[in-house]
Amino acid sequence: EAGVTQFPSHSVIEKGQTVTLRCDPISGHDNLYWYRRVMGKEIKFLLHFVKESKQDESGMPNNRFLAERTGGTYSTLKVQPAELEDSGVYFCASSQDRMRGMNTEAFFGQGTRLTVV
Amino acid sequence: DQQVKQNSPSLSVQEGRISILNCDYTNSMFDYFLWYKKYPAEGPTFLISISSIKDKNEDGRFTVFLNKSAKHLSLHIVPSQPGDSAVYFCAASPYNTGTASKLTFGTGTRLQVTL
Numbered sequence: 001e002a003g004v005t006q007f008p009s010h011s012v013i014e015k016g017q018t019v020t021l022r023c024d025p026i027s028g029h030d031n032l033y034w035y036r037r038v039m040g041k042e043i044k045f046l047l048h049f050v051k052e053s054k055q056d057e058s059g060m061p062n063n064r065f066l067a068e069r070t071g072g073t074y075s076t077l078k079v080q081p082a083e084l085e086d087s088g089v090y091f092c093a094s095s096q097d098r099m100r101g102m103n104t105e106a107f108f109g110q111g112t113r114l115t116v117v
Numbered sequence: 118d119q120q121v122k123q124n125s126p127s128l129s130v131q132e133g134r135i136s137i138l139n140c141d142y143t144n145s146m147f148d149y150f151l152w153y154k155k156y157p158a159e160g161p162t163f164l165i166s167i168s169s170i171k172d173k174n175e176d177g178r179f180t181v182f183l184n185k186s187a188k189h190l191s192l193h194i195v196p197s198q199p200g201d202s203a204v205y206f207c208a209a210s211p212y213n214t215g216t217a218s219k220l221t222f223g224t225g226t227r228l229q230v231t232l
Contacts, residue, residue: 004160033219042119043161043206043222056219091160106220108153108160 002026004094004109012115018080021112025074025094031055032075033095033106034067038088046090049075061086082116089113120144121209123223130230136194138226140207143188147209151220152181152192155204164205165192197230204228 007022025032034046046065047057051072060067064083069075079086093106122141130136138152148169153161167174167181167190174181180193194201204227208220 035220035222040224042121042224043208043220045219045221048219059219093160105163105166108162110158110160 004092004107006090006092006109006112008112009110010113010115012117013082015084015116016081018078019082019114021077021079021090021092021114023075023077023092023094023109025092026107028096029094029107030072030097031095031106032069033093034075034077035091035093035108036088037091037111038085043091046077079114082114084116087114087116118143119224120147121207121221121223123205123207123226125226126224127227127229130197130228132199132230132232133196136192136197136201136228136230138192138194138205138207138228140190140192140223141188142190142207142209144209144221145188146211147221149210150181150183150190151208151210152179153206153208153222155206155225161206194228197228199230199232202228202230 005024013019030051032049035043037043045059048055049069052069066078089111091111093108095106120143151166152164154164155161165176165179165181167183183190204225206225207223210220
């Protein structure tokens with residue numbers, strides 16, 4: 001079974017440009033999360049989709065970031081316009097629905113390393 | 118304000134010995150705790166978790182201990198193996214959010230297991 005896949009693995013763009021990151025979750029996983037790790041610091045939550053709906057977007061830094069999950073399958077995260085501080089590794093994760101009171105494990109993709117110069 | 122703290126950025130342990138990685142948290146709403154392992158150029162991989170109703174969870178060479186009163190958890194790896202060399206992230210989430218919860222991570226501890 002394929003894991004969580006992210007495209008591209010690396011992206012180098014100039015300040016002011018637009019970049020779109022893509023995440024394909026594990027098939028059947030309704031929950032999709034975006035996280036970001038900046039400069040070797042902690043991995044920070046950005047937002048959470050349940051199917052196509054945004055369940056929680058409290059971690060989105062500002063309105064230059066736009067996440068979509070049309071049809072409840074893959075998701076995109078667009079940064080427009082990119083700033084230097086947006087550089088970091090963007091991780092996507094997915095999980096099944098929580099069942100019978102049990103938390104379910106989140107599976108992470110390999111991440112997209114974004115460098116804004 | 119960092120709610121999950123891993124105060125040791127790195128740890129070096131000899132092969133065969135015990136590795137102890139520590140994590141402290143400040144948010145009393147956290148009820149579920151996880152450890153993730155991360156190799157370079159890969160995403161974090163789930164290792165082991167513990168619910169707040171327990172104080173210990175064991176899975177093979179890995180054991181997680183939780184001290185709720187001290188808001189402290191630790192991961193023990195015994196015996197340590199060279200393949201355990203990676204960055205270990207502590208993470209926490211509230212238990213009752215209905216679905217697999219958003220995770221609050223620490224900054225990670227880089228474990229180096231030497232021969």
